Amino acid sequence: xxxxxxxxxxxxxxxxxxxxxxxxxxxxxxxxxxxxxxxxxxxxxxxxxxxxxxxxxxxxxxxxxxxxxxxxxxxxxxxxxxxxxxxxxxxxxxxxxxxxxxxxxxxxxxxxxxxxxxxxxxxxxxxxxxxxxxxxxxxxx
Amino acid sequence: xxxxxxxxxxxxxxxxxxxxxxxxxxxxxxxxxxxxxxxxxxxxxxxxxxxxxxxxxxxxxxxxxxxxxxxxxxxxxxxxxxxxxxxxxxxxxxxxxxxxxxxxxxxxxxxxx
Numbered sequence: 180x181x182x183x184x185x186x187x188x189x190x191x192x193x194x195x196x197x198x199x200x201x202x203x204x205x206x207x208x209x210x211x212x213x214x215x216x217x218x219x220x221x222x223x224x225x226x227x228x229x230x231x232x233x234x235x236x237x238x239x240x241x242x243x244x245x246x247x248x249x250x251x252x253x254x255x256x257x258x259x260x261x262x263x264x265x266x267x268x269x270x271x272x273x274x275x276x277x278x279x280x281x282x283x284x285x286x287x288x289x290x291x292x293x294x295x296x297x298x299x300x301x302x303x304x305x306x307x308x309x310x311x312x313x314x315x316x317x318x319x320x
Numbered sequence: 321x322x323x324x325x326x327x328x329x330x331x332x333x334x335x336x337x338x339x340x341x342x343x344x345x346x347x348x349x350x351x352x353x354x355x356x357x358x359x360x361x362x363x364x365x366x367x368x369x370x371x372x373x374x375x376x377x378x379x380x381x382x383x384x385x386x387x388x389x390x391x392x393x394x395x396x397x398x399x400x401x402x403x404x405x406x407x408x409x410x411x412x413x414x415x416x417x418x419x420x421x422x423x424x425x426x427x428x429x430x431x432x433x
Contacts, residue, residue, distance in 0.1 A: 191343075191344040191345035192345045194343060194344050195341065195343060195345065198343075198374075216405045219374070220374075220376060220409070223343060223344075223376050224376055224377055226344075227343070227344035227377070227378055230344065231344075289377040289380060289381060289413065290377040290378075292412075292413055293376070293377045293409065293412060293413060296412030296413065297412065
């Protein structure tokens with residue numbers, strides 16, 4: 180079981196809450212102070228992406244964030260329930276008004292680019308029933 | 321914390337001072353502000369990010385969108401930022417090659433190339 184688990188409605192305003200909680204738990208777990216900014220940014224990116232995927236596919240389920248303190252490491256897993264029919268394919272009937280601005284294109288990829296630039300140990304999975312991003316940092320303990 | 325925005329004109333440049341957190345929730349406000357400025361004919365923008373506490377890829381997307389809009393009018397979009405944790409995001413995404421980043425508003429306003 181996760182040390183702390185968070186579930187929030189797939190709305191942009193809750194992503195900040197997820198960042199704050201993740202940073203607080205990471206600090207307690209012994210993640211280096213200098214790395215906390217990266218944890219905050221990476222979890223924010225993963226949650227923003229999950230919110231976007233839920234909204235685009237009209238998934239009413241919440242976004243899940245599991246914060247897991249283990250021996251000598253701390254992991255965050257952000258899970259979504261947006262189905263992927265094919266890699267990169269958008270679900271039909273994508274949410275109204277979203278993703279139509281030209282700069283919204285590729286934000287998904289930019290979020291992933293930021294995560295992989297920040298976190299050495301990251302695992303991205305996606306399937307019919309949703310996907311997840313798991314990120315792990317070493318701890319001092 | 322919310323996003324704060326204020327604009328002022330310096331010569332032919334418009335300085336947009338941004339404060340707070342630019343993320344998936346607040347970025348649309350910044351986008352609106354940039355779109356409005358370009359629609360009103362301000363094509364040379366300086367975005368002062370010295371008081372920004374947090375920036376994510378949504379914010380980067382809005383800045384890239386702003387750059388695209390001003391360039392359509394042969395304008396410019398310059399950033400002012402000295403904060404290492406913000407600069408790091410521009411570096412890992414390769415956007416330091418896309419945006420001119422200055423250490424002060426004065427320098428950004430005076431820049432011409």
